Amino acid sequence: MNPLTKTSWSPYLVGVGIGVLSWFSFATVDRQLGITTAFEYSAALTEQATAPQVVKPYLEAKAKDGKTPKIDWEWMLVLGVFIGAYASSKMSGDRAPEEKVPPLWRWRFGDSPGLRYAGAFFGGIIMMLGARIAQGCTSGHAISGILQLALSSWIFAPVMGVTGMAVAFLIYGKEGRRHV
């Protein structure tokens, strides 16, 4: 049977796959797996085109480091994640269900899609702001940085993990554990 038509693979197998993929990215382009720099560059390019004054200090600082925002390897990687997940979910039929609100959220906040969208939107803003301040996310810091034994990542990962847990229990409480 074609493994791509299966809904899920063993998490250990998936972990090995991501580990090998990190070798691949170091070996082919000498880069680490990451996601959020592509968002920063896209935002910078958009602001450069629409509000150049706003983005000037950022661009000048980046130019000093020899980095200019561009459509790069990582930008294509983000696009690829979308395509890969799309293809994988199509082949297994593991598509988003009709309901727009996940069960845990629905139990806590009701089934209004608008409220869920607002939560996703504002959560997304805060999360990305944090990722760019820290210069990495779950991929860049918590996997790639940890495996490179980077001091920055070994501080970031526990801080974000503990904060994430604290906020999750604050929002959903122990009772919420019954709804996941």
Next chain:
Amino acid sequence: MFDEPVKLVLGLVTGILFGVLLQKGQVAKFQVLMGQFLLKDFTVVKIMAMAIAVGTVGVHALVSMGLAEFHIQTASLARVIVGGVLFGTGLSIFGLCPGTSVAACGEGRRDAMIGVLGMFVGAGVYVAAFEALQPMIKAMADYGKVTLPQLTSTSPWLWVGALVALIAIALAIVERLHPKRLNTKL
């Protein structure tokens, strides 16, 4: 404006593989990620720990053979602590992290698409507020782009060996306590 074409193609291929792995790993789902933060489902920990154990051996081998270099971020305490707190908070409100949210968009999840839009806005805020953020970023010590072996003047292989052993033990315990995954059909 663009990387050279071969890099763009390699990025796309790497991304597609990453997307398939995240989707098959069932981590492009709000319930699974929040299940991890609520300590109910350990899929995320299993995947990440395994990726780190496998990755660290290969990447250190590549670097010691001179085939790659480390690409790490500076250990600015303000950056990683303030960033980590904001990141963890936003992640638990949104319920997906940057990579998994993009994969969730691929699954057709509309809340993930709105969240990714928010992420784009968040990146825009960072870029626009770049100058204003500098005093905060420079308020605490910065230890530079340093690795744990460099910091302690020890062999990286000592750390790699210890990390792999630790992960093996941790995963054995996790598997005993949490062998099953959530019903993601929910």
